[in-house]
Amino acid sequence: MKCRITIAATGLLAAVMMNTSVINAQDVHFTQFNAAPMTINPAFTGAFQGEWRASAVYRDQWRSVVGASAFKTYAASFDMPVIRDISVDDYLAAGIQLYNDVAGDGNLANFSAMLSVAYHKFLGGDGKKALTVGLQGGYMQKSIDLSKLYFGDEFNEGYWQQGTSNEYPWLNNRVQGYIVNAGIAWSHVINERFSYALGAGVNNINQPLESFSKRQTAKDVGLGMRYTGQLGAIIGINDRFSLRPAVLIQSQATAMEIVAGNEFHYKLGDEYDLPTSFAVFLGGWYRHQDAMMANMGVEWKGFRVGVAYDYNTSELNKASNGNGGFELMLRYIQPSPIDFARKLLYPCARF
Numbered sequence: 001m002k003c004r005i006t007i008a009a010t011g012l013l014a015a016v017m018m019n020t021s022v023i024n025a026q027d028v029h030f031t032q033f034n035a036a037p038m039t040i041n042p043a044f045t046g047a048f049q050g051e052w053r054a055s056a057v058y059r060d061q062w063r064s065v066v067g068a069s070a071f072k073t074y075a076a077s078f079d080m081p082v083i084r085d086i087s088v089d090d091y092l093a094a095g096i097q098l099y100n101d102v103a104g105d106g107n108l109a110n111f112s113a114m115l116s117v118a119y120h121k122f123l124g125g126d127g128k129k130a131l132t133v134g135l136q137g138g139y140m141q142k143s144i145d146l147s148k149l150y151f152g153d154e155f156n157e158g159y160w161q162q163g164t165s166n167e168y169p170w171l172n173n174r175v176q177g178y179i180v181n182a183g184i185a186w187s188h189v190i191n192e193r194f195s196y197a198l199g200a201g202v203n204n205i206n207q208p209l210e211s212f213s214k215r216q217t218a219k220d221v222g223l224g225m226r227y228t229g230q231l232g233a234i235i236g237i238n239d240r241f242s243l244r245p246a247v248l249i250q251s252q253a254t255a256m257e258i259v260a261g262n263e264f265h266y267k268l269g270d271e272y273d274l275p276t277s278f279a280v281f282l283g284g285w286y287r288h289q290d291a292m293m294a295n296m297g298v299e300w301k302g303f304r305v306g307v308a309y310d311y312n313t314s315e316l317n318k319a320s321n322g323n324g325g326f327e328l329m330l331r332y333i334q335p336s337p338i339d340f341a342r343k344l345l346y347p348c349a350r351f
Contacts, residue, residue: 046093
């Protein structure tokens, strides 16, 4: 299989910044979005160079504002090609993505477990162009601890009597359903110094019910479809140093998010031409109307370890003193013996 390219969301800066509204709700939201590629686009399933990939990321957000009630987000995934050389270099990949987010005094939790498949079609016969389509489906559950919430009717003559609220009969403490997502991606290696990739996806196609109120229906509060777009490139300055600009756009209901920036990637040591060579990276990013972010880390023998931090620039800046979110990610890609035979100078793109 000629895995010379990958379908990745590592893109160029947006040419035009669109008018956006700040996203106030916590959805799939990582600064190091390469740590959870299948939450962005199911077409990224199996979009890497190697035998298999495992990834995990942890995010802690708004602790300086809400203390112990801070948003705590976890994601983990595993994917790999399952059927190779279907037609010349084409392959089918499959993977699983787990996601959980907990926030607020009521421990509002958002959990999902998704299965993904993607078909990678290589075009042109030289392994330098690929079109990928992906489909994803799975289970979602949202829950809340009603006993930890405060209701107005629990205050009686100046005293608070927890658990006496009459609101409980109208509320569920858990809602569950199924989600269907789909995506498409295209990638192209122009030459040894430049390659690009782009993709588009639609999440929550079936718009499942997510309200805790027993009085509402899926028609009223069905989870809105989330549209994503990615555009990316790897620009090799020389054999060791490359630029990896990226842009990610997400739109859901009336909210839109744009993340754009660049990662500087430098290989060290005498074996810099091997896919497992030691490398360091440093990135700077901007989330439109929300935060400035930085990430850094190392790559070695298939591992990628990274940390990231957000500096808040939105209206919440006064309350947060600029503090936003902290992230830690770990990824491992099992190298393929074929990759060592080729001694590729450039790895596949971030996803």
